[in-house]
Amino acid sequence: MTKLTTIILAAGKGTRMKSDLHKVLHPIAGRPMLDHLMASAQELNPAQTVVVVGAGRDQLERALGERAETCLQEPQLGTGHAVQQAQGALRDLEGDVLILYGDVPFVRAATMRRMLERLHAEDAPAVVVLGFEPDDALQYGRVIADDAGRIDRMVEYKDASEEERACRLCNSGLMAARAADMFDLLARVGNDNAQAEYYLVDVVNVANGDGRTSAVVKTDDPREVAGINSRAELAEAERQWQDFRREEAMADGVSLKAPETVFFSWDTRLGRDVTIEPNVIFGPGVTVADHATIRAFSHLEGASVGEHAVVGPYARLRPGTVLEEGAKVGNFVEIKNAVMGKGAKASHLTYLGDATIGAEANIGAGTITCNYDGYFKHRTVIGPRAFIGSNSALIAPVKIGADAIVAAGSAVSRDVADGELRMVRAEQLVKPGWADRFHDTMKKKKAGENPAEGGPDGGGK
Template sequence: MVAMTTASTPLAIIVLAAGKGTRMKSDLHKVLHPIAGRPMIDHLMASARELTPERQVVVAGHGREQLEKALGAHAAIAVQEPQLGTGHAVQQAEAALAGFEGDVLILYGDVPFVRAGTMRAMIERLHSDDAPAVVVLGFEPEDPLQYGRILAHDDGRIAMMVEYKDASKEQRACRLCNSGLMAVKSADLFSMLAKVGNDNAQGEYYLVDVVNIATLEGRHCAVITTDDPDEVGGINSRGELAEAEARWQKKRRVQAMADGATLIAPETVFFAWDTQLGRDVTIEPNVVFGPGVTVADDVVIHAFSHLAGATLESGVEVGPYARLRPGAVLKSKSKVGNFVEVKKAVLGEGAKANHLTYLGDAEIGAGANIGAGTITCNYDGYFKHKTIIGERAFIGSNSALVAPVKIGADAIVAAGSAVTRDVADGELRMVRGDQLVKPGWADRFHDAMKKKKAEQDK
């Protein structure tokens, strides 16, 4: 059917998130549990924002304070108390949509991966020439389980919708299932919801009944079907959360390799929702990306490294066993080696910190070399302080740089030094006690101890 233009029609989004999520067994609201480092409801809202909705309403119940804090001003919160079913939940958004005239898209906070294209297709079907009263998103899973069924004609017009518990054996044989997602015009939505009753097995007000009400009134409703059942998979337990994470990661790994990255053992690499990778990036096994990581071209990330909030420029080498925390910036061709942690620090072009080092709140100049065991002592128990290391400076192993402190260009800090004052350009700074030498002391000590032990063992 020919779709009419929807560009000038305002859109409102209603997201249902009032369930208690008891199967999660968690104090955290179900829809705030993260997938790829991002709350599941944020995945959904990000897709919805691609349609530039005029209004967004989240229907909350249990844990609504958490939702209010998480969503801020991005969406209005409507409260459903008590929870009397999905139809009753949508009714709670009526006040928030007062005066709104346009299309309404009804989504679920625990169904996070609905694509913007699917949402758009539902709205377009709502505006097609035959003008359905309601558009429902259907899917055909391998196992229909206890999903509600959609009984539809070949042209997509819905004959009837029924919840699983109310369905007959013949109706349960239908494989077209109801995702719960709907598109409907605001002028129709709340008037139809007012006619929904609760004479059913659950004693609840079902949202799907608006379809049957429209049909009884002589109007018709339509179903469109997603080609990816995973798109509408709901998340109700920790197990389903893990399955959703696994599906997301699998797709992201495939995309990373298609975009030109090499993953040595793809199944062991975990990305965040916003990880950005350049071309010819090599990622070894067991690398984890937290949110906020940008990786340029020709970067190598060795095994067992963890990155979050970090920026890696071209030619950088990281790990193995490295940790990059938020604010870490590695300039071109710099290197962070094994058991090195970097936080809120810039490693200049070609600079190196190869072993066993902590660099926090620091600026390291181009070409500088940071020896094994070096620590920037950035915290005095109350405040953080900065360390600045100049270009081509050499910091000897096992040094402690007590911030605030500045090490000049081409300066050398001798191994084992505890530096508390600035070091000038080109200067050598050695801060350690005099070496004590006692010739023959160790031999005499060993002899005495061996004799004492032999006497004890008699």
């Protein structure tokens, strides 16, 4: 295969987002839109990735780390000028270049491959452009091409005639070319246009002037090349991604009771015959095994749910949570960095943090693991088949042995041995008749109140 370099344009200020965060770092399904694009491009195994940056350069370089090289476009004089800045970062001009946009995150790897395959077809076009036909062409640049996809010319909307604007084939901005061709053509692009900018699309017109042909490849789905420039467009991109993921999940054997109310993360993994009830949210890092049930209004992040496990309703699983086969986490239970063993249950109103709960253990309502002392986190270990009574506080670090019982209302600060009963309560004090005498005294006192001092006849309390 020919060596490939991907050049991603991300130098725009993104002013319409009205955000301190760089536009291409805004998340879709919990993942920066730039990372969605880079993941697709990575399927083509590029030898080099160069990101053209401008405003917000420091943010982008921190986010990219070692995954890509960056080059600065300053001042910003158009898309053609942006691609020119990448030339200095290229190791050489061998192979192909694929021009992508950081705010167009949903381009599929298959579409990128089609562009490169067309570039190496028998007629050897100088440039391949990705086109699309939207329902409303709006102010997109137009691609004027014949039925075979050979491009006659390309024109920006502001510079187009009425006849050219009537063409429905629009320019997505994405291009493929041989690296040497791309930079030779760019060197001859001028800025005699309405914006006084160097347009990338003009490389096609320069190639035409050389007597060479260029070609257009059309995407089947215009949503693939939708750009994101505002919060409203970001929300639409999120909706588009979620709709696709819901359809994919159901096609793979997941039951969604109310699909439009379930929100996935980019890396959510679901097994077969999983049931997900309404209003469930998956944050990053969640895996759900076969036959598990996620009940309504639950929130999961960084968690692993085993086969036949049940979560919720109204449960929260935080990072580090592992539910083994058949474990149950019920309503208003929060778990963080804890393992629930096979068949273990915490059915209601419980917080389990930094804990290991053995198989078949039962955690009563209102139980908490007191895992934080204000400076350090400590772990609670509960043995298999242990029974923790309601409203118990387990003060970590502490170990509850196998088959042990902690009586309801206990505050346990020392280890409990296997099979032991631990009851930690103050002695109950009983005073027969005290409550009756108290009520009688207070009623007589209230009946004898001076109306001027308030009470039933004096008004106000």
